[in-house]
Amino acid sequence: MNVRIASEVPQWINGDRTRLAQVLTNLMTNAVKFTKEGSITVGLETKTKGDVNLLVFSVSDTGIGIAKEKLSLIFESFTQGSRDTTRKYGGTGLGLAISKKLIELQGGSIEVESEQGVGSKFTVSVPFSEPKNYHQSTSIAEDNSLNGKHALLVEDNEVNVMLLSRLLKRWGVTFDVAENGQVAVERTIEKDYDLILMDLHMPVMDGYKATRKIRELQRNQYRVPIVALTASAVTVVREDMLQQGFDELVYKPYPPKELFAKLKMLLS
Numbered sequence: 481m482n483v484r485i486a487s488e489v490p491q492w493i494n495g496d497r498t499r500l501a502q503v504l505t506n507l508m509t510n511a512v513k514f515t516k517e518g519s520i521t522v523g524l525e526t527k528t529k530g531d532v533n534l535l536v537f538s539v540s541d542t543g544i545g546i547a548k549e550k551l552s553l554i555f556e557s558f559t560q561g562s563r564d565t566t567r568k569y570g571g572t573g574l575g576l577a578i579s580k581k582l583i584e585l586q587g588g589s590i591e592v593e594s595e596q597g598v599g600s601k602f603t604v605s606v607p608f609s610e611p612k613n614y615h616q617s618t619s620i621a622e623d624n625s626l627n628g629k630h631a632l633l634v635e636d637n638e639v640n641v642m643l644l645s646r647l648l649k650r651w652g653v654t655f656d657v658a659e660n661g662q663v664a665v666e667r668t669i670e671k672d673y674d675l676i677l678m679d680l681h682m683p684v685m686d687g688y689k690a691t692r693k694i695r696e697l698q699r700n701q702y703r704v705p706i707v708a709l710t711a712s713a714v715t716v717v718r719e720d721m722l723q724q725g726f727d728e729l730v731y732k733p734y735p736p737k738e739l740f741a742k743l744k745m746l747l748s
Contacts, residue, residue, distance in 0.1 A: 483521075495586070498732075506575045514543035522539055525537075534605045554592060588607065625748070632668065640709075660690075661684065664694070665694060705727040705728070711733075
């Protein structure tokens with residue numbers, strides 16, 4: 481995977497960080513899913529259209545591509561290139577439909593260029609402005625307090641696993657990965673963990689049911705902290721998660737300082 485950021489891109493902008501990251505994560509997830517060989521390139525630059533400044537990011541891949549007759553339909557709910565593609569790779573249409581709506585709500589646009597058998601390029605453009613007086617947050621600084629801890633990462637999305645893996649390694653946390661809740665429950669029976677990072681929506685067994693089972697198994701033992709991971713910033717409320725057995729809630733795409741601060745608090 482290649483990342484190319486133009487030198488003129490400002491360090492800080494005014495914008496919806498969460499929604500932009502959700503769209504970028506969705507596009508990267510699709511690229512990983514449909515690219516079995518070759519490369520994926522994520523680009524970021526700025527452009528000016530009239531008197532409007534645009535933040536432009538793109539995700540290009542050398543994957544299976546999209547048939548020309550399907551390009552105009554690709555952003556409709558549950559649309560995919562072909563039935564064979566759906567059987568082999570699974571669906572992506574709803575994610576692209578939601579991504580388009582999220583970008584349009586910010587006054588932006590999303591476009592696709594693709595050639596079947598060659599690859600695809602998705603380009604997102606959103607208006608932005610630069611903050612006039614920015615003061616960096618005084619959140620907890622990263623230190624070595626998590627070094628040596630052992631975690632269980634429960635996540636079925638390859639891109640999210642990659643992003644979290646980099647953070648955990650940076651903080652000196654060793655970890656195992658479970659692709660669904662059922663595997664997570666089995667892992668907690670086999671060994672002890674200092675922490676569990678639990679995605680809420682997964683196949684086989686979701687994060688809610690897995691957490692209930694883990695709490696039942698540990699009823700008279702050490703209560704391992706479980707952090708809920710979700711992209712549903714509107715529908716998932718922290719207080720509800722605490723009542724369902726979770727110890728903390730982090731919204732994707734995992735702001736590093738926020739995640740570090742919450743893990744440090746739970747493990748202190």
